[in-house]
Amino acid sequence: MYAFDYQRPSALDEAVALLRDLDEPKVLAGGQTLLPTLKQRLAQPGSLVDLSRIPGLSGIERRGEGLFIGAMARHAQVATSPLVQEVIPALAELAGMIGDPAVRNRGTLGGSIANNDPTADYPAACLGLGASIVTNARTLVADDFFTGLFETALGEDELVVGVEFPAPARAGYAKFRNPASRYAMAGAFVAQMADGVRVAITGAGQGGVFRWAEAEEALHADFRPESIAELTLDASDIMSDLHGSADYRAQLVKVMTLRALVAALR
Amino acid sequence: MNANTASNVTPIGAAVRRKEDHRFITGKGRYTDDLHRPGEAQAYFLRSPHAHARIRSLDTAEAAAMPGVVAILTGAELAEDKVGDLICGWMIHSVDGSPMRMGSHPALAKDTVRYVGDHVAVVIAETLNQAKDAAAAIAVDYEVLPAVSDLAQAQAEGAPQLHEVAPRNVVFAWELGDKDATDTAFANAAHVIPIDVVNNRLAPNPIEPRAAIGDYDSGDDAFTLWTTSQNPHLARLVLSAFVGIAPENKLRVIAPDVGGGFGSKIFIYAEETVCAWASKRVGRPVKWTCDRSEAFLCDAHGRDHITHAELALDPAGRILGFRVKTTANMGAYLSTFASSIPTYLYATLLSGQYDIPAIHCHVDAVYTNTAPVDAYRGAGRPEATFLVERIVEIAARTLKMDSAAFRRLNFVTSFPHQTPVIMNYDAGDYAASLDKALELADYAGFPARKTEAERRGKLRGIGLSNYIEACGIAPSAAVGSLGAGVGLWESAEVRVNPTGNVEVLTGSHSHGQGHETTFAQLVSSRLGIPMDQVSIVHGDTDKVQFGMGTYGSRSGAVGMSAIVKALDKVEAKAKKIAAHMLEAAEGDIEFKDGRFSVAGTDRWLGFAEVALNAYVAHKFPTSEIEPGLKEGAFYDPTNFTFPAGCHVCEVEIDPDTGVTQIVNFTAVDDFGVVINPMIVEGQVHGGIAQGVGQALMESVHYDADGQLVTGSFMDYTMPRAENLPSFRIGLTQTRCPSNPLGIKGCGEAGAIAAPPAVINAITMALGTEDVSMPATPAKVWQIIQAWRAVAQAAE
């Protein structure tokens, strides 16, 4: 770890000001991604701005038909929240599949989506549910928020404040864990929304989380496994590495999509 | 009279909880990294980023001037102080009689680096961060050389050469067995079964990473080295006699609590050598703790063989001969015992549990630009077992014989049995463990389960593994004749205190095995005193007499045998003293349940009373009997021990994802006499987990340039609890005739037995023998695809 300054603001404005004014600042949320990066000297921020003391950032509440979940909500909190379990059970299940208990007790929704790891779980839920990402400056739909591998539309001094999740009629998430890291090798979030079906895929795309248009169309026509049984995903934009070829991942995407659908139909 | 009656005794065979766990569970364990020496400085190693490079120049000036830097040392300073190379302590001769080609292995590179992670320089600074900052400022001008990381390519024409002494990277070309007899067997064979296997390279990953603190005391001109060692005396011997750090009497090596080793902490590495040496050079204690990334790079790896073999059978399926050609990866340098692993710990087990008249094995050991490879749980024996149990399975399937029946037909059934590859099996009952395993696994019910699984769209398979291993290493003269640089006996000293409690000083070393419990059980049952009155002292060369340490499942068979020998002497002397106290003839004294009694009378003394008298020395003539009660012993085994058994693995494969789920795993082992069944079960569980890890998940992967791809747990897959079912465990027992307790050893069995059981199950489920380890979901799925494509084409 390189030396850095540490700031712990107690208000959102203060945090935003620090991000604007400090030299090479970095937001610290649950630290589950950031701290290992620092320990391995893969990043050298001038200061860390710790969000943990800003009140009101970790709430989970009803917003219209759906939910608003604060950026600092821990994965474990989302996984066990009766409200989330009631309104979007697939989201609670997804949160419960992230990492291990230690990671879930520290890691946050905001940290996960700001990081936009191509194998992370939450981006699939945000994109799959057509969520809106609320920052200190604006509100962005998920389709505009996730822009590439570890890339988002967030500006330099912009913070995720929370995420608005519309309630689906039915939704399911299925994840094939990378055997080593336990992140997604392929994760599929399938949601039947008021305006159509959304299928978001994580873990497999070369450009990060993406929507599988053919599956969406097929399921929009008929929300049944048979609708996608004959579909295959074009593997040309799919990741290939030590753990699996693009063909294999494309297959996993399909199987996970089917399993997510079955979960949604339960 | 005496509270220490038999009711307080913990007998051999009792599943008592581990004494050491209180310390570990309450966070009171003391590992090397927990220790701090006044004034200690932190060491950080600058490691090679290249798999192969010449160091054109190395400039430390700027780095040395950075804040907190105490010293930066390189191979030049090492040479200046005449510090010797690291050694390999087992001499192997090639077929042509030439000695193995040992490339120079300096603790810090002289002019060439040979693997990613190789040691270029050490920075010693006030803090680790300062040391890392300075290391980044060292200017190294590398001339990058072509590298060879692929074992199969190492001997190729034009392959990059690692050491001048080893043309074509060959360390040795060695053989064992009778070639002519084997050729004849093949000439007479009705069937010849070929096989090609790769035994995948593994990273040891003990939970505690390696660490060292070197501390030179200028007052005494003596060194103390705290290090994560499985054999502190051996570390001292090597560092004294070969590396030349200090004479043995001026070097104290302490291996305090050590959190697992699996072999990887047997060896004498560059880092502890440098910490010890540098502490004198800089005049401060020097501490180093490996981080996990470094551990992946530079802890000695395990396995890594490529083998082609053939099995000759008669028309009825009896094995006539076995021919094996193996290439073994040694990595970039020969680690401490590297040469013995693919030779005497491997080829000598190629007879398995079978009566094979003729065996011939040829092994080429080669250098590659990868981390050194040495012993890892099982060490050579898993490689042998995998080969034997895979080819035997394929033979049974080829001849359309039941797997169990084929094995039974070929079992060794009478003992002692001399194999054609050195080993003389002393005792065993292979049919007994097979029978019990088949019963526990409900082998007979498998076809029904397979049908039921098919209905659910799952592929189900069952696989056997009838392993044998050689443990309790080893008779000193025997290993000496095979090239070992050391003897493999063990030592013990039993010190009875005046109040009757006991300290046992053992040359064995516990780093997870539970010696504080099992050794205390032995003493308790023998002396009739409670277990908590027995302390086990190990791991400190200043406290304990010379000992050989713990590896190769030797602490029970060899280490405890030494304790038995010392206890015999304690009892003999105590009887003499008791005879005087009881005014009886020595020959009339009986010792049982902690009491010395006069035969045929009700007169007796408790153990503690006799102990006290030994020290008070009032009641016996000290001209005849020395005061005190303390005896030492060295025990050299008469043979290896041969644990054996049968593991059965049943898997279910999801053809959609290629995921293999182990639905049942049965292990029936013959470990001889068991001291503590709970601890033995724990050893079996851990061993199976590691074996399943090798079969399904683990694999160290280097890319073509020699960069380590699996450098963290993000990419190197470890087995987890959820990958394993609840095991069905059973024991059979034939007493080992080669040591006083009848123990065979249990530490490695699971890791040896499990891989072929798993792969035999998967190959059965998939209907193809072409499944290499690790059988990852991706690999299994690809196999299923290929097979479906063939099936479709056939339609």
Ligand SMILES: Cc1cc2nc3c(=O)[nH]c(=O)nc-3n(C[C@H](O)[C@H](O)[C@H](O)COP(=O)(O)OP(=O)(O)OC[C@H]3O[C@@H](n4cnc5c(N)ncnc54)[C@H](O)[C@@H]3O)c2cc1C
């Ligand atoms: C062992 C392990 C296993 C894991 N397994 C999984 C898994 O299976 N699935 C999965 O999805 N994830 C997994 N993770 C990642 C985990 O979910 C992390 O918690 C998450 O990716 C980052 O969240 P965090 O709160 O820890 O953020 P931090 O690590 O604190 O920050 C991550 C990044 O986001 C930025 N950031 C944080 N909060 C905000 C904010 N509110 N606004 C703007 N930027 C912000 C930080 O500056 C930093 O760049 C795993 C992590 C570990 C260590």
